[in-house]
Amino acid sequence: MEGTVAGARRSLEELFALDQLLSSEELEIAAVVRRWVEEAVKPSVAEWFESGELPARELALELGKLGVMGMHLDGYGCAGLGAVAYGLACLELEAGDSGIRSLVSVQGSLAMKAIHAFGSEEQRQQWLPPMAAGEAIGCFGLTEPDFGSNPAGLRTVARRSGGDWILNGSKMWITNGHIADVAVVWARTEDGIKGFVVPAGTKGFVASPIHHKLSLRASATSELVFEDLRLPADATLPGGIGMRAPLTCLGEARFGIAFGALGAARDCLRTAIDYSTTRIQFDRPIGGFQLTQKKLAEMALEWGKGMLLAIHLGRTKERGQVLAEQVSAAKMNSTQTSLEIARECRAILGANGISLEYPVARHMVNLESVYTYEGTYEMHTLVLGRALTGLAAFT
Amino acid sequence: MKIAAFVKQIPDQAAPQALDPDSFRLVRSGKMIIDDSDSYGVEVSLQLAEKLGAEVVVVSMAPGQETSGVRTALAMGAASAIVVSDDQLAGADALLTARVLAQAVSRTGADLVVAATESTDGYTGTVPAQVAALLGWPALTFAKELEVDGSTVRIKRQTEDGFDEVEAELPAVVSVTAGSVVPRYPSFKGIMGAKSKPVELLSLADLGVAAEVGERVLGVRDAEARAAGEVFEDDGTAEERIVAFLDEIKVL
Ligand SMILES: Cc1cc2nc3c(=O)[nH]c(=O)nc-3n(C[C@H](O)[C@H](O)[C@H](O)COP(=O)(O)OP(=O)(O)OC[C@H]3O[C@@H](n4cnc5c(N)ncnc54)[C@H](O)[C@@H]3O)c2cc1C
Ligand SMILES: Cc1cc2nc3c(=O)[nH]c(=O)nc-3n(C[C@H](O)[C@H](O)[C@H](O)COP(=O)(O)OP(=O)(O)OC[C@H]3O[C@@H](n4cnc5c(N)ncnc54)[C@H](O)[C@@H]3O)c2cc1C
Numbered sequence: 001m002e003g004t005v006a007g008a009r010r011s012l013e014e015l016f017a018l019d020q021l022l023s024s025e026e027l028e029i030a031a032v033v034r035r036w037v038e039e040a041v042k043p044s045v046a047e048w049f050e051s052g053e054l055p056a057r058e059l060a061l062e063l064g065k066l067g068v069m070g071m072h073l074d075g076y077g078c079a080g081l082g083a084v085a086y087g088l089a090c091l092e093l094e095a096g097d098s099g100i101r102s103l104v105s106v107q108g109s110l111a112m113k114a115i116h117a118f119g120s121e122e123q124r125q126q127w128l129p130p131m132a133a134g135e136a137i138g139c140f141g142l143t144e145p146d147f148g149s150n151p152a153g154l155r156t157v158a159r160r161s162g163g164d165w166i167l168n169g170s171k172m173w174i175t176n177g178h179i180a181d182v183a184v185v186w187a188r189t190e191d192g193i194k195g196f197v198v199p200a201g202t203k204g205f206v207a208s209p210i211h212h213k214l215s216l217r218a219s220a221t222s223e224l225v226f227e228d229l230r231l232p233a234d235a236t237l238p239g240g241i242g243m244r245a246p247l248t249c250l251g252e253a254r255f256g257i258a259f260g261a262l263g264a265a266r267d268c269l270r271t272a273i274d275y276s277t278t279r280i281q282f283d284r285p286i287g288g289f290q291l292t293q294k295k296l297a298e299m300a301l302e303w304g305k306g307m308l309l310a311i312h313l314g315r316t317k318e319r320g321q322v323l324a325e326q327v328s329a330a331k332m333n334s335t336q337t338s339l340e341i342a343r344e345c346r347a348i349l350g351a352n353g354i355s356l357e358y359p360v361a362r363h364m365v366n367l368e369s370v371y372t373y374e375g376t377y378e379m380h381t382l383v384l385g386r387a388l389t390g391l392a393a394f395t
Numbered sequence: 396m397k398i399a400a401f402v403k404q405i406p407d408q409a410a411p412q413a414l415d416p417d418s419f420r421l422v423r424s425g426k427m428i429i430d431d432s433d434s435y436g437v438e439v440s441l442q443l444a445e446k447l448g449a450e451v452v453v454v455s456m457a458p459g460q461e462t463s464g465v466r467t468a469l470a471m472g473a474a475s476a477i478v479v480s481d482d483q484l485a486g487a488d489a490l491l492t493a494r495v496l497a498q499a500v501s502r503t504g505a506d507l508v509v510a511a512t513e514s515t516d517g518y519t520g521t522v523p524a525q526v527a528a529l530l531g532w533p534a535l536t537f538a539k540e541l542e543v544d545g546s547t548v549r550i551k552r553q554t555e556d557g558f559d560e561v562e563a564e565l566p567a568v569v570s571v572t573a574g575s576v577v578p579r580y581p582s583f584k585g586i587m588g589a590k591s592k593p594v595e596l597l598s599l600a601d602l603g604v605a606a607e608v609g610e611r612v613l614g615v616r617d618a619e620a621r622a623a624g625e626v627f628e629d630d631g632t633a634e635e636r637i638v639a640f641l642d643e644i645k646v647l
Contacts, residue, residue: 014425025587025590028586032583079583
């Protein structure tokens with residue numbers, strides 16, 4: 001049997017027998033997203049990254065047609081798929097670029113999830129079908145200039161004025177902000193923190209791009225400013241009061257990152273493996289040197305372990321038993337592992353490693369954002385620390 | 396009307412490929428997927444079916460009751476599939492493949508077969524014409540465009556200076572070229588829906604086809620490495636020499 005042949009080259013997936021953990025539909029979904037990324041993202045993404053501009057509308061429509069947007073939600077035009085299928089889609093998207101995965105994470109897991117879980121029936125009917133189709137883009141405004149890791153301190157405030165709400169404040173580092181049709185904004189009210197559904201173009205709402213980024217350049221990142229922004233009474237998300245609501249959404253997006261980051265790492269690893277078998281120095285492919293092989297073998301191991309953890313987490317989530325700390329653990333592991341893999345692969349590519357002609361440096365700098373957003377590595381460390389000791393080192 | 400779309404399921408071409416050194420057969424151990432050439436045939440079939448209100452049935456011969464490539468075609472929109480699998484088919488040549496496929500087509504009651512021009516792994520490019528001959532149907536090959544008007548099937552065949560228009564009466568076999576359409580992405584809903592579409596698994600006995608292979612592969616050798624091209628140092632005459640060379644190989 002070929003299965004027992006020693007010395008044959010193996011793919012990363014084969015080394016860890018990953019396909020055996022996935023259903024044929026999950027494999028098919030991953031294959032479709034992979035093909036879309038090959039055709040629609042990879043040929044152009046270096047250019048988008050370099051120019052800092054993304055044809056987000058077109059991409060959103062194509063992603064909507066595939067069924068990616070809000071694919072893990074039920075009803076309202078969403079595909080209603082399982083957690084692992086969603087994770088695999090994130091992985092394939094991020095193998096293209098973390099910015100494309102961010103577009104989808106923010107759309108599906110943050111903006112749509114907030115409306116799906118905490119919105120009124122009218123809000124769901126109005127926003128979810130066009131968002132699932134990719135016709136409407138959403139953003140999620142929690143972080144503020146002075147409140148990142150500690151969002152509970154946020155200062156954006158919504159006051160009542162007759163039956164209406166008046167919103168004042170600002171949000172920072174908001175993915176999709178200036179391209180969004182609708183913003184889910186978290187603000188302080190006299191009853192506690194609440195979510196507001198803010199259509200783009202409402203008077204008093206300005207979203208502007210953040211420039212000079214050296215990471216996630218193929219992604220819109222924005223500052224949102226609200227100045228005496230008047231919203232009707234029914235603009236609040238009625239289902240969620242307090243930090244639990246935004247944190248629920250962040251948990252969803254974080255789950256996607258546990259898979260997604262490993263997609264960027266896979267692309268780096270595949271690129272480095274290819275490169276190492278074709279780049280000749282001292283009359284030999286550099287992949288024939290033991291130092292290179294040690295790097296590749298150790299990276300493959302870390303990647304495979306990360307995948308096994310991510311898939312296990314997905315199955316746990318599908319059974320409805322996942323703990324927030326488990327998601328934190330996988331987010332920590334995947335972002336750290338992937339960032340290290342990207343840096344090591346960068347070195348294997350030598351000077352070519354710093355070029356946009358190869359995907360590695362792009363993934364590497366993207367992963368710096370992924371390491372930081374959705375809860376920094378440090379904050380998740382403290383979450384695990386608290387879980388292990390019962391002592392909170394923060395709050 | 397029913398359209399039989401041929402789908403060859405082949406090893407993922409992105410994975411490393413190997414020939415078995417003893418049997419000279421392709422090692423088919425890894426994941427099998429729809430041959431990219433056939434995704435064009437499926438797309439052509441689906442577009443035609445949508446226009447005519449017809450139904451597309453996928454026909455495939457593959458080892459080990461493989462269906463993953465067939466599922467892709469079902470997720471794209473085909474209604475059902477027939478997969479012929481039999482240990483006796485290991486090492487089947489193109490003619491036996493054609494016998495099996497022709498027999499399977501008869502079972503579907505299809506009046507039109509759409510195949511690709513040649514497969515990506517075996518690429519003998521002979522199966523569609525053989526199937527047509529076995530069924531006694533006309534073969535319309537190398538189709539860039541395909542339309543059906545009543546009982547007439549009409550194709551445009553790309554040629555060096557334009558295209559031929561060829562027509563025949565149904566039933567018929569058409570082989571299409573890649574690049575004529577853009578194969579659709581199966582949507583997630585399509586993928587989930589494909590689970591419940593009927594896939595009929597058949598053996599040679601079910602079809603009443605004997606496993607006769609008339610051909611034996613005696614040996615396989617590596618192709619000769621391509622000789623390096625001729626390099627012209629431009630001493631002012633390079634242009635002339637290039638023109639002369641192109642003239643000599645008759646491309647001018
Ligand atoms: C590209 C990009 C896109 C983003 N998109 C969005 C979005 O769509 N919506 C949104 O709401 N936000 C978004 N963010 C914001 C992101 O969530 C925050 O940047 C993140 O939560 C960290 O906040 P901060 O940048 O203010 O860092 P800070 O909280 O100021 O942290 C700075 C450093 O201090 C560390 N630190 C903080 N507190 C502690 C502690 N108690 N113990 C130990 N170390 C600590 C942190 O880990 C970090 O290393 C995005 C960020 C980026 C970079
Ligand atoms: C390296 C190699 C060399 C070979 N040499 C020969 C040879 O010289 N002579 C010979 O007779 N055989 C040969 N074979 C075997 C041949 O490839 C197989 O018999 C194969 O099943 C049919 O031929 P093909 O793939 O070349 O088909 P083609 O004629 O190239 O296929 C054209 C189209 O027919 C349809 N089709 C073909 N096979 C199937 C299928 N199994 N299921 C559904 N649709 C299908 C597809 O639409 C396909 O695109 C060779 C195989 C290999 C791997």
